[in-house]
Amino acid sequence: MTDVLTPVLTDNWGDERAWTLASYAARGGYTALDKALSMTPDAVIAEVKDSGLRGRGGAGFPTGMKWGFIPQDNPKPKYLVVNADESEPGTCKDIPLMMASPHTLVEGVIISSYAIRANKAFIYIRGEVLHVIRRVQRAVEEAYAAGHLGTDIHGSGFDLDIVVHAGAGAYICGEETALLEGLEGRRGQPRLRPPFPAVAGLYASPTVINNVESIASVPSIIGHGQQWFASMGTEKSKGFGIFSLSGHVQTPGQYEAPLGITLRTLIDLAGGVREGHELKFWTPGGSSTPLLTAEHLDMPLDFEGVGAAGSMLGTRALQIFDDTTCVVRATLRWTEFYKHESCGKCTPCREGTWWLVQTLTALEKGQGTEADLDLLLDQCDNILGRSFCALADGAVSPIMSSIKYFRDEYVAHLTEGGCPFDPARSTAWAGQEVTA
């Protein structure tokens, strides 16, 4: 069963002190860098392009193509920015990666910067994960000391400096232009596009912004060749990815597998759904992707497969909810999150999430009528696709999809005058309560 997994990024996570340079180098770390430096930058871009690597931050934009957008005739400096502001509810892959093997990321940053001719790279890490920030800072220090960073790297004449930047606690800064604003020292709010970051990003200079996992995948692609990478996954979703399973499964955690694996397989790998319960609903890519149900268990988890089911692969954040969970309650909690994290720039997101929480709160308490469900859907319709960035689209996803699959459960709240579920039963300690 375990042979369906393809541990590449996660392969060394169990090693003794895997986060150190010594441990990473012992496994052949930084040899891909030598290979890359022996190639021309354009050849590195072509290799990544041919591998079919698509952005691992959620949108799935082809990474090599994004690099190719950088205008090389622009006299301004070019920048690589790594989006390590992993904040999506349910997503837990970049932070464990940086925690366990920060050098994988650092090596990826050096190769990627070389490819796009950037001499300065930034790693923007979510500010709350202090331990991870320190690991990455230390890894960068080690890389400098070992000559992997700084001037004339490995005698190639290529110079690179890496800045590790800690975010200040805003979900919106995972949006790439808001991240750039934050990096420049401003309030994290998304920028108007065009100009796109590839043309005028950080400090109005050409900038590539990639997810941690995308960049961390680059050394293996260069090391093993694009054909090795492209041999995994499905036709349009090549390669492997980290699937983070959380919630009501026996063994939650990160499972690295080729794209196109099914949730059924993953749940089996995770030891099945919680004992005595059945899968009720799940998110394929974090709370911003429309939730799915047991009928989607055999759907291939690649960009196309999940898209065809009306959701998105997103960050492969598989949150598993079993039959003890009230979908209205879960949706309200997510919506409260989006209300809290809305940056306030545009009206539909700022005001819409404010209102959605109030409407959902009333519904959870069994207040209102079935007409309020239609009002809720109409609010979502007035938000979806009307906002400045995608945050609000994510905010309405759980609401619209939960009503689509579980309208009866919403109605039950109204007919029963409140939530028919016992929230304690969905907790991790359910059944272990001690009565006084």
Place this chain on the structure above:
Amino acid sequence: MTVSTPSTGSTGGSAEMDRTDLVTLTIDGVQVSVAKDTLVIRAAEQVGVQIPRFCDHPLLAPVGACRQCLVDIPDAGNGRGFPKPQASCTLPVAEGMVVNTQATSEVADKAQQGIMEFLLINHPLDCPVCDKGGECPLQNQAMSNGRGESRFSAGGGLKRTYPKPINISAQVLLDRERCVLCARCTRFSEQIAGDPFIALIERGALQQVGIYEREPFDSYFSGNTIQICPVGALTSADYRFRSRPFDLVSTPGVAEHDSCGAAIRIDHRRGRVMRRLAGNDPEVNEEWISDKDRFAFHYATEPDRLGYPQIREDGELRPASWPEAFAVAARGLQAAGATGVLTGGRVTAEDAYAYSKFARVSLGTNDVDFRSRPLSAEEAAFLAAEVVLRSEVTYADLESAGTVVLAGLEPEDEAATIFLRLRKATMHGTTRVVAIAPYATRGLTKMSGHLLRTAPGDEAAALEALVEHAEHGVDSTAVILVGERLATAPGALSAAVTLARRTGARLAWVPRRAGDRGAVETGCLPNLLPGGRPVADPAARVDAAAEWGVDHLPDAVGRDADQIVAALVSGELGGLVVGGVDPDDTSDPAATRAAIAAASFVVALELRETDVTRAADVVFPVAPVADKAGTFVTWEGRPRPFDAVFSSPSSLPDLRILAGIAEELAALGHGSPLGFRTVVEARAEMEQIGPWDGERASLDGLETAPHTPSTTGHALAAWKLLVDNGTMQDGDKAYRATGRFPVARVSAATYDAHGATLTLTGDRGSVTLPAEVADLADDVVWVPANSGGRGVLADLASPGSRITVTGGNA
């Protein structure tokens, strides 16, 4: 005559659109061609469709924040449509684009209705007590593009509330719960004024406009944010809760505080000005005015406003009828003999014309001067040769100039509209500002300007040096703006002329007061007759005499203001006709006061009671600008006519009073009547007399006083801040509280030597001020000219002279 139309050739810009730059698209089924890069929201206006909007403002960079202007784009011009409605305020047009607005698209209409509903959920329903009610874009567009009933309130929705209101400056108040977070105010402050003292803080629905707690919104342009706020979130302490928009009558006007001629709108109710707003004049002030133009209008209704003529009897002033006062003034002037005329710089062109003619035909003298401030003979020659009748530079030219040289001019303080235009030009990156000034002011920094550090008095040398320094870019695309303060720098105005001639750069003179340029054009100078006719030119005198129907005009060049003062003290002059002159503004305040005391007969024309009226023999109240029609001529030479806001039979313009005195004098056999009694008649006569088409006065052969720099002590640099103790800013404490705190600026070395409190001692007294370090030369001190006491001229010394600096309180 005098008030010529600016040259049209150099305005450039939007005149003829090249056909190839046009983009054709279809909006709501109507084909329209617009300039490329036009935003869809404005293209829609061309076909008569008003797309609702809040954050959009044509003079601010697009932001796309409010999402109110969503439209459906079934074809972006490439055959493919946008799957989602697009914000028309951020989307440029494309050839072949198809746009369906709320007028034809249900999708667009629903999207807009949805946004409007969201905007209203957290907006209070306090329109009945809100100042904006009745002129509120939110109110109006909620009616046109929203639903009548609130689904949010019907469902028991809970609005976000805040304690009301907070002061973000002494003048500007913020009601946060009304704010729709369109960011117009913050973008204006950052993009236009360069004063980012307000910013959006917090996030989500709690996002709000805020200030840094120790730095209030003390921008010279803060009032504009109130005007462009699309809701009632920003109000002024001055106007808040004072009236309802639908009770107001609006009259267009022209700002009277500087020579910029900003268009304003005067809103009044039952004979009282309630507020003033910026008018929209793309050629002059666009849509912005300074806070001075907006808030400083209460001076006209202060309790010391003069209401009736007064004559001195047994040493005391007593009320008099108009005819009596005219007669007493005429008899007194006749008895006084030789009389000088000081008009002040605040008069309209029509009033200035009356003063000019009154001096010549009634009093038979050329002893007339509008300059109630430090002046020089060089300046008078410069005005006659290089300023009058010339209109070489316009606001638009400032934007197209490669380099703008500022000399003796601090635009942010002295000509705020110029400042905004220059900042716009420098922000576009096409224009570079070079300032000949004692230090890099905040205004210069905001224009990313280059400082040529120059001590007071050394301006001539600095201007001369510019010819040689190609790196400053003074060539035929450059504009040189010289301020009135250059009059006190020997040789500087001549040097500016030489610089312009040698480089081909265009030159313009920027005075501080609204009436200055009009007074030049109408001949309120000892060496100029109306229409630029040189006094020294017999042909010009004959021409003017013929127009005026008099036998001859006085042929000797008259005394300037300083000489009039001296002649009054020495007894060479006996009489004085004085308009809006504050002795403390003049070159030598003590001498001016002594002159008024020494004069055997003083006729004062004033708005309010002053030291001058208290000393005068006959006092005539004059109409403030709101009570009369008139014309201000801008620094460009652009006439800015305006109508009276109010008609008050007891409030007469200066020209009517001068006409009355002239008629009485004529009856006594002294001179001729003016021949007009109203503004309309004066304008007609000015039109009739026209500009001089003969040879102009020339600067050649002018001897300038040699500049002998002293090396003792510190040189005094000073100018007036925009917000200061000027009497036309009286009556609004909140406005005045937004002014900059008066400090003495010194070099770091001087600061280190003397400490944080400085006592400055000059030949007229001492002042003590807190010190602040700036990039001044070590032997130069800058102080605000009228921000404390009676001003530097009266209390300290003449700018340019040397003073002593000591530490602490002397």
